Amino acid sequence: MSFFDNLLLGWELVSNIESFLALAVGVVVGVIAGAIPGMSATMAVALTLPFTFALSPITGILLLLGVYKGGIFGGSIPAILIKTPGTPASSATILDGYPLAEKGQAGKALGMALYASCTADLISNLALILFAGWLASFALNFGPPEFFTLILFSLTIIAGVSGQSLLRGALSALMGLLLATIGLDLVYGTNRFNFNDPNLMGGLNFIAVLIGLFAIPEILTKVWDPRGNDGSTRQLGGNWVSFAEYRACFKSIVRGSVIGVFLGSIPGIGAAPSAFLSYSEARRKSPNRENFGKGELEGVAAAEAGNNGVAGATLIPLLALGVPGDVITAIIIGAFMIHGLQPGPLMFVTNADIIYGLFMGLIISSVILLLVGSVAIRAFRFVADIPRGVLFPAVLVLCVFGVFAVNNNIFDIGVMFAMGGLGFLMLRFDLPAAPFLIAFILGPLLEDNFRQSMLMSGGSPDVLVRGPITWVFWTMTVITVVAVVRAGFRNSKQATQN
Amino acid sequence: MSSRHKQLGIGGAAVLSSAFLFFVGIPYGISAPSNIRNIVLSPLFWPQILAGLIGLVGLGILVSAARAGAGETVTAGQDQTPDQAQSEPGNWLRLAVMTVILVVYLAAVPWIGLVWASIPAFIAVAFLIQTRHPKTAVIAAILVPLVLYAFFAHVAGVAVPQGEFVRLP
Structure with missing residues (x-):
């Protein structure tokens, strides 16, 4: 089947009211969640996951993708209006967005954020459509040793760039890998840390772990500091962005989108570094560079383009290799698993209709984001007024219902609370949660591919360096470790000098 | 809590966890068939590797905390966020x-x-x-x-x- 046949097949799958509705509802939920300080796109995607049980696979995944896209844009609204980024990736938007709001041009800044987001989102989705299939066909040649080295590389880069130091990221990833060993052994079926408890024999429930790690710590943070995250909202002002202003920023938007696509397709980098890199490149190349940081519209455009350019590209490693690129795609992998689907190169052969359906859905989501975003900017006042004292208890109850619904098991609620406590401690001790969750998901895959490789070779480690693909991944792993360690030494040296 | 204290806490906890896994968790928590010829295929192998790495990383964190110690004793507390400073x-x-x-x-x-x-x-x-x-x-x-x-x-x-x-x- 040709590429265009597949796209047509995908279009047939999503050209129905349920899919459009799922995307629209997802984008609305995402924008609202992203716009509420204290909530985040990650939390919104995690909380929406249980609602996909009742939906068909494609509708459920489109709902989550809508939340993802909406959440990333939604984060820019409080960043501009109350100087509080709704998502970490929106931090770069504050640099010029808030000064514009102080000048009474919040409407202009938000308008540019929306247009830059939608443009970058579209470019990112097109990159996904073009590259994911190609990468998947290449990955069909991978055997267990290749997958082992790929996952090892992904975990190394995720551990290296997610937190403040490689060691803390590595510790977080190792904890995730250890937690993934709970349950019956993959080969011999013997007990591993399950102490004959039937609740633990299948391992810990993935959704209980992820909701525990990403939603409960936010509630505990609110308990810790009930008066945090309150800010005063700026007025939108009468100004709106003009086409000439959009055209003037177009170069920076495209550059930011390309940076986002490149960084997003590498597992673990995420949206925040992309937004800052795009912003600094725009400042370096702009004739108005002196105005950056004081309320430059191009700065908002560049930051938002870098931020949203990642959204489609993070799905490239997820769909083509089965490796989640960041936390949100790690949650989305859960939706695939719930519906009995395993993302990866084989899915392009066995479920090509779903893959191409998702591609078409993503393109539609860019248009929906434009429509919903325009309304959301004007409606932010109402979103900002949602009382946190009611919102957070509601989130807790939603978490409990959602986690119970996965397996109809009260034990999972306990797991979620325990993981929430761990997540809160990790937050307090600056241990990044992203490597933990991604390692927890990839742990069984890593071990399984390692043991399969050893079975293939009769226990000889030579199989792990058997060909050029494994060499490339080993080299990239070593380069990542060296680069992260060097950066760490440089930072500590600078800190000592200061 | 200063960054160094956090590092000491994390590193210490990691080393202790590693020791606990080696001496208690893995021997009592994992059962392995006795007739496995190749150690790398044993259900014990992977958790042992992870426990070892946790210990090593913990040691690395302790060493980096010790290295940072001298410079930070003067400025202890300055890297606290307002939220952390108000830990009442x-x-x-x-x-x-x-x-x-x-x-x-x-x-x-x-x-x-x-x-x-x-x-x-x-x-x-x-x-x-x-x-x-x-x-x-x-x-x-x-x-x-x-x-x-x-x-x-x-x-x-x-x-x-x-x-x-x-x-x-």
Whole structure:
């Protein structure tokens, strides 16, 4: 089947009211969640996951993708209006967005954020459509040793760039890998840390772990500091962005989108570094560079383009290799698993209709984001007024219902609370949660591919360096470790000098 | 808590966890068949590798904390965020109360059902985080669990626990 046949097949799958509705509802939920300080796109995607049980696979995944896209844009609204980024990736938007709001041009800044987001989102989705299939066909040649080295590389880069130091990221990833060993052994079926408890024999429930790690710590943070995250909202002002202003920023938007696509397709980098890199490149190349940081519209455009350019590209490693690129795609992998689907190169052969359906859905989501975003900017006042004292208890109850619904098991609620406590401690001790969750998901895959490789070779480690693909991944792993360690030494040296 | 203290805490906990896994967790928590010829295929191998790496990383964190020590003793406390600096007993007390609420919530679910356990839990958390809208919180505490029950029980087909007293349709 040709590429265009597949796209047509995908279009047939999503050209129905349920899919459009799922995307629209997802984008609305995402924008609202992203716009509420204290909530985040990650939390919104995690909380929406249980609602996909009742939906068909494609509708459920489109709902989550809508939340993802909406959440990333939604984060820019409080960043501009109350100087509080709704998502970490929106931090770069504050640099010029808030000064514009102080000048009474919040409407202009938000308008540019929306247009830059939608443009970058579209470019990112097109990159996904073009590259994911190609990468998947290449990955069909991978055997267990290749997958082992790929996952090892992904975990190394995720551990290296997610937190403040490689060691803390590595510790977080190792904890995730250890937690993934709970349950019956993959080969011999013997007990591993399950102490004959039937609740633990299948391992810990993935959704209980992820909701525990990403939603409960936010509630505990609110308990810790009930008066945090309150800010005063700026007025939108009468100004709106003009086409000439959009055209003037177009170069920076495209550059930011390309940076986002490149960084997003590498597992673990995420949206925040992309937004800052795009912003600094725009400042370096702009004739108005002196105005950056004081309320430059191009700065908002560049930051938002870098931020949203990642959204489609993070799905490239997820769909083509089965490796989640960041936390949100790690949650989305859960939706695939719930519906009995395993993302990866084989899915392009066995479920090509779903893959191409998702591609078409993503393109539609860019248009929906434009429509919903325009309304959301004007409606932010109402979103900002949602009382946190009611919102957070509601989130807790939603978490409990959602986690119970996965397996109809009260034990999972306990797991979620325990993981929430761990997540809160990790937050307090600056241990990044992203490597933990991604390692927890990839742990069984890593071990399984390692043991399969050893079975293939009769226990000889030579199989792990058997060909050029494994060499490339080993080299990239070593380069990542060296680069992260060097950066760490440089930072500590600078800190000592200061 | 300064960055160095955090590092010392994390590193120490990692080394202790590694030792615990090697001497207690793995020997007593994992069973392996006795006739495995190749050690790398044993169910013990992977957890042992992970325990070893956790210990090594913990040591690395302790060493880097020690290296940073001299420079940071003068500036200790300066890298604290406002939130961390205001780590008062009240914060810990609220956290302890929250823990009790969560434990009671969990224990109450099989006894009175998910919906009826959620209502007091909602109200308790709302008051714990000092809600400025107590009436809205109480109304939401009743409505939110009922709406979620309606969705999960009647749309998603989940058997929501009903408890031993009042059963919902």
